[in-house]
Amino acid sequence: MRATGGSRTAVLVCQGRAVADGRIAPGRFTDPVAVSLLRADERRTVEQVRAGAPPAGWLERVDYESVRACAAVLVPRTIAIDDAVRERPSPQVVLLGAGLDGRAWRMPELAGRVVFEVDHPDSARDKRERLAESPAAARPVADVRFVAVDLGRDRLGNALAAAGHQTATPTTWIWEGVVPYLTRPEAARTVAAVAALSAPGSRLIVNYQAPQAAIAAGRLIARSLDVLARRRGIWADEPWRSRWTAPAMRDLLGGDGFIVHGDDDLLTIATRLAAPTPRRAALRSGRVAVADRPA
Numbered sequence: 278m279r280a281t282g283g284s285r286t287a288v289l290v291c292q293g294r295a296v297a298d299g300r301i302a303p304g305r306f307t308d309p310v311a312v313s314l315l316r317a318d319e320r321r322t323v324e325q326v327r328a329g330a331p332p333a334g335w336l337e338r339v340d341y342e343s344v345r346a347c348a349a350v351l352v353p354r355t356i357a358i359d360d361a362v363r364e365r366p367s368p369q370v371v372l373l374g375a376g377l378d379g380r381a382w383r384m385p386e387l388a389g390r391v392v393f394e395v396d397h398p399d400s401a402r403d404k405r406e407r408l409a410e411s412p413a414a415a416r417p418v419a420d421v422r423f424v425a426v427d428l429g430r431d432r433l434g435n436a437l438a439a440a441g442h443q444t445a446t447p448t449t450w451i452w453e454g455v456v457p458y459l460t461r462p463e464a465a466r467t468v469a470a471v472a473a474l475s476a477p478g479s480r481l482i483v484n485y486q487a488p489q490a491a492i493a494a495g496r497l498i499a500r501s502l503d504v505l506a507r508r509r510g511i512w513a514d515e516p517w518r519s520r521w522t523a524p525a526m527r528d529l530l531g532g533d534g535f536i537v538h539g540d541d542d543l544l545t546i547a548t549r550l551a552a553p554t555p556r557r558a559a560l561r562s563g564r565v566a567v568a569d570r571p572a
């Protein structure tokens with residue numbers, strides 16, 4: 278990741294959640310914190326999408342469509358992960374690549390628990406600045422600890438230990454929307470580090486991307502539009518570096534002692550929820566795996 282001002286993909290997914298809040302799968306999905314973490318220009322696109330009022334300029338329209346598409350993908354992904362957290366709540370939760378995640382603020386189930394928000398140093402700094410400007414996000418329900426770690430370079434265990442993570446206590450790990458930004462060796466090293474820090478009874482929830490030709494083509498088009506507009510697009514700073522098939526992910530997690538007992542694509546999850554499925558290729562390529570370390 279090379280985004281010195283913080284992760285722009287984290288902003289995009291936060292915009293997606295802000296769009297979906299109260300509009301898509303109401304009663305199952307909610308994220309009232311998301312909008313308060315956005316800056317004024319980022320919020321403008323959210324308001325346009327919520328109002329169904331596309332902007333006139335083609336470039337603004339590209340951003341509008343990205344945020345709209347993101348909302349449809351974020352709903353099943355968030356619900357599946359929230360459900361997996363609730364099903365087996367641990368005393369401590371670690372968000373790997375936390376971005377602008379609002380779980381420590383919006384999930385009552387996390388009240389009183391310790392939530393470690395691990396993220397790239399630039400993104401961690403950006404989130405803290407946004408929180409300082411957001412009275413709505415002033416009070417997390419959990420005991421939040423920010424941990425600056427570059428997963429491609431730094432030692433996760435040392436940083437978490439310094440923040441008070443207890444390796445003898447079960448941990449729920451949430452690794453959402455981050456795996457594609459890591460190379461395969463970086464992802465494998467992260468799983469090994471997580472395993473070494475996981476007491477029996479720990480749970481690892483992984484959202485990752487499976488290979489899909491339609492998605493690769495879509496990204497190529499998005500990059501071409503950025504070139505045409507002479508702007509540095511999101512994917513220039515945060516390109517996708519690894520995609521995993523479900524069997525490959527099962528092998529990766531299993532090799533470090535995690536037993537996968539659920540791994541669904543987002544289309545299946547959205548269909549189960551009776552949520553809208555407008556971006557079927559994007560939904561089909563996103564997956565959520567839930568893996569446990571036997572107690």
Ligand SMILES: C[S@@+](CC[C@H](N)C(=O)[O-])C[C@H]1O[C@@H](n2cnc3c(N)ncnc32)[C@H](O)[C@@H]1O
Nearest residue numbers: 284286287374375376397400427428429453454
């Ligand atoms: C798409 S955002 C997802 C954020 C959050 N998990 C969510 O779903 O809202 C990608 C996140 O991965 C983080 N990330 C990317 N590369 C990273 C690295 N090498 N080390 C740590 N975090 C990284 C970014 O900082 C960003 O927060």
